[in-house]
Amino acid sequence: MDISSLYMKIQSQWDRELPFVIYRKSGEKELHSFLQNNNELYKVDSYDTTGFVFAPFDNRDDTILISAENSEYYRSVISETEFEVQHNKQSISIDIDDNEKEAHLKLVRKGIEAITQGSFKKVVLSRKEEMHFSDITPLVVFQKLIDSYPNAFVYCWYHPAIGIWLGATPETLVTIKGDQFFTMSLAGTQPHVDSLEVKWGAKEIEEQAIVTDYVMNRLSSKVDSLEKSGTYTHKAGTLLHLRTDIKGTLIPNNSNIEDIIKTLHPTPAVCGLPKEEALSFIMKNELYDRKYYTGFLGELNIVKNGHRESNLFVNLRCMEFVSKKALIYAGGGITKDSIPENEWEETVRKTETMKKVLH
């Protein structure tokens, strides 16, 4: 299907308040879309099902499915010219009230204190920022995300019972192709200035190693030939992260995708270590609902070239549209060496990823 017909279909789906998702994978030039043909809210009750999943951070809450069975699927190739998105002129205003910074600093200090007292080793603490805008449609924002972040998984997801979410995430939760398994450990952040040849501090090296060790340890009994790459610098928009790639082979009759997802999610990249202690600190202290931020989303059991494929991503660098407001979510890993002011700035830089496309 040509791209303008696909956008027209999405617009009509939106006008009729029917669920849809449109997305583009990292480095690819193809748009994929599932358009649900009713407004039911389907929940994932078995990971044998096929479609597009949208899971919250809190795994006690329901994971939503746009099921392949109840949807039409379309794909479209993006040509070079379609990457050029017109920049609309509109008024926006950002409301970071002073209390917001103080509240985040206080939260981070509390996290560091809990780490110093030995409650846990790492915790990821986050916040939500509101931005008002006057006249921009989700589809235009989606196009701008596509244009601005070629190496991210970019999506726009809608369900009338939940709302509309958009994002450009750098982080894979898990990719499974046939019996081949892949994940990544991504953590540690610094701004990208002009080079990938940068130095990383002890704090970033430690917080990322925590994620790698966790994934390797927890998956060693579930995946064969588990191996990791060296750790390298990964560019995500205007930010750099430390990244290690991890791959293996699923064990016939032993590895199943549900077990792997439940083992990984939420990883110490978005929650902390030990998981339960960090999670209970987050639930008690963050004082807002992350909803689908730091959850995961993507294709589940899609058949391609005769194989079942799942491509799931961690929902980072994302926002939710609520009438004329964008709610932008961002956080960062806290360790004993964290400096509260730097952690605040890291969240500001992360929210820029979304603010940039609302201008």
Ligand SMILES: C=C(O[C@@H]1C=C(C(=O)O)C=C[C@H]1O)C(=O)O
């Ligand atoms: C929590 C976020 O990102 C995660 C935390 C990072 C960090 O602490 O440096 C880096 C990448 C992600 O794993 C976010 O973007 O909101």
